[in-house]
Amino acid sequence: MSLVKSLISSDKYGVKCPYKMTPKGICIHNTANDAPAKNEVSYMKSNNNEVSYHIAIDDLEAIQVIPFDRNAWHAGDGGSGQGNRNYIAVEICYSESGGDRFIKAEKRAAKEVAALLKQYGWTINNVKKHQDFSNKYCPHRTLDMGWQRFLNMIQTELNVLNGSYTQTPSSNQYQNIKVGSKVRVVGFNYATGESIPSWVKSNTYTVQQVNGDKCLLKEIVSWVYIRDLQIVSSGNTAPSTPTQPQSKRYAENGTFYFDTAVTVRTAPEENAKTNVVYYPGEHVIYHHVIVNKNGFNWIEYARNNGTTGYLKVKDLSTGESYGYAK
Numbered sequence: 001m002s003l004v005k006s007l008i009s010s011d012k013y014g015v016k017c018p019y020k021m022t023p024k025g026i027c028i029h030n031t032a033n034d035a036p037a038k039n040e041v042s043y044m045k046s047n048n049n050e051v052s053y054h055i056a057i058d059d060l061e062a063i064q065v066i067p068f069d070r071n072a073w074h075a076g077d078g079g080s081g082q083g084n085r086n087y088i089a090v091e092i093c094y095s096e097s098g099g100d101r102f103i104k105a106e107k108r109a110a111k112e113v114a115a116l117l118k119q120y121g122w123t124i125n126n127v128k129k130h131q132d133f134s135n136k137y138c139p140h141r142t143l144d145m146g147w148q149r150f151l152n153m154i155q156t157e158l159n160v161l162n163g164s165y166t167q168t169p170s171s172n173q174y175q176n177i178k179v180g181s182k183v184r185v186v187g188f189n190y191a192t193g194e195s196i197p198s199w200v201k202s203n204t205y206t207v208q209q210v211n212g213d214k215c216l217l218k219e220i221v222s223w224v225y226i227r228d229l230q231i232v233s234s235g236n237t238a239p240s241t242p243t244q245p246q247s248k249r250y251a252e253n254g255t256f257y258f259d260t261a262v263t264v265r266t267a268p269e270e271n272a273k274t275n276v277v278y279y280p281g282e283h284v285i286y287h288h289v290i291v292n293k294n295g296f297n298w299i300e301y302a303r304n305n306g307t308t309g310y311l312k313v314k315d316l317s318t319g320e321s322y323g324y325a326k
């Protein structure tokens with residue numbers, strides 16, 4: 001996906017990656033220090049220790065050092081060990097102190113690992129942790145924060161890559177298209193494959209028929225894929241003019257479990273930040289929900305200091321949720 005290659009020179013193969021390998025999966029590590037990926041990589045390239053890995057990832061980049069068809073020395077299970085001889089080693093940086101940089105590095109790692117799973121046709125079962133091979137408590141911070149949580153992050157990214165999970169905010173809009181809806185055409189081709197002339201795009205049309213993922217547009221008697229339409233009005237009996245969806249606040253008691261770091265705010269707006277952060281794995285008991293305020297969905301909760309705290313739970317511009325409610 002967005003791996004930067006900075007491969008080790010072949011005269012170091014004998015020390016760092018002596019064997020040919022057909023990878024069976026991915027083994028996750030934490031570096032247990034606070035160096036960025038590029039420092040990790042230059043250190044590994046410069047020494048002659050029998051310690052190596054394939055990819056180092058921090059919040060900014062993912063760097064590949066060893067080709068995936070060669071082994072690395074990372075799993076602590078020896079020269080004939082399953083881990084050292086079969087698995088692509090991924091090191092996640094900034095694990096010593098943790099915090100925001102580590103959380104971002106881990107998120108980045110989830111994306112890169114998902115891309116590799118897709119590339120090799122693997123599933124989440126092909127993702128192992130160092131501890132699986134030699135009982136070392138590694139990846140230590142990822143384990144502290146929850147291994148299943150990290151696997152879930154990877155699975156979510158894999159679902160996105162496989163298109164089985166659409167996060168586009170417009171997907172709800174598509175579901176609202178029905179007979180009578182007024183739409184604009186924004187795609188390039190009719191369902192027949194013919195290209196759509198530009199004049200067609202300057203008018204609005206009425207949906208006459210819906211069939212699967214296609215619509216028949218009355219005024220031009222043409223079938224168009226729903227994904228190539230933009231809804232202007234939904235076609236209720238009392239046609240409504242398109243308006244911005246309204247923000248709504250309502251009482252709801254629940255517990256929200258975070259999988260992303262979220263800063264507590266004193267109001268549901270960007271600038272009302274406090275120094276308090278909820279980290280992945282933590283949860284909060286909330287009493288109100290605010291939908292669609294300043295680009296986010298929010299929850300309200302009673303803080304220990306007696307004031308009301310506001311936490312973002314979903315970014316409406318990307319569809320990304322920061323955890324889940326129970």
Ligand SMILES: [Zn+2]
Pocket residue numbers: 028029030074130136138139
């Ligand atoms: Zn490790």
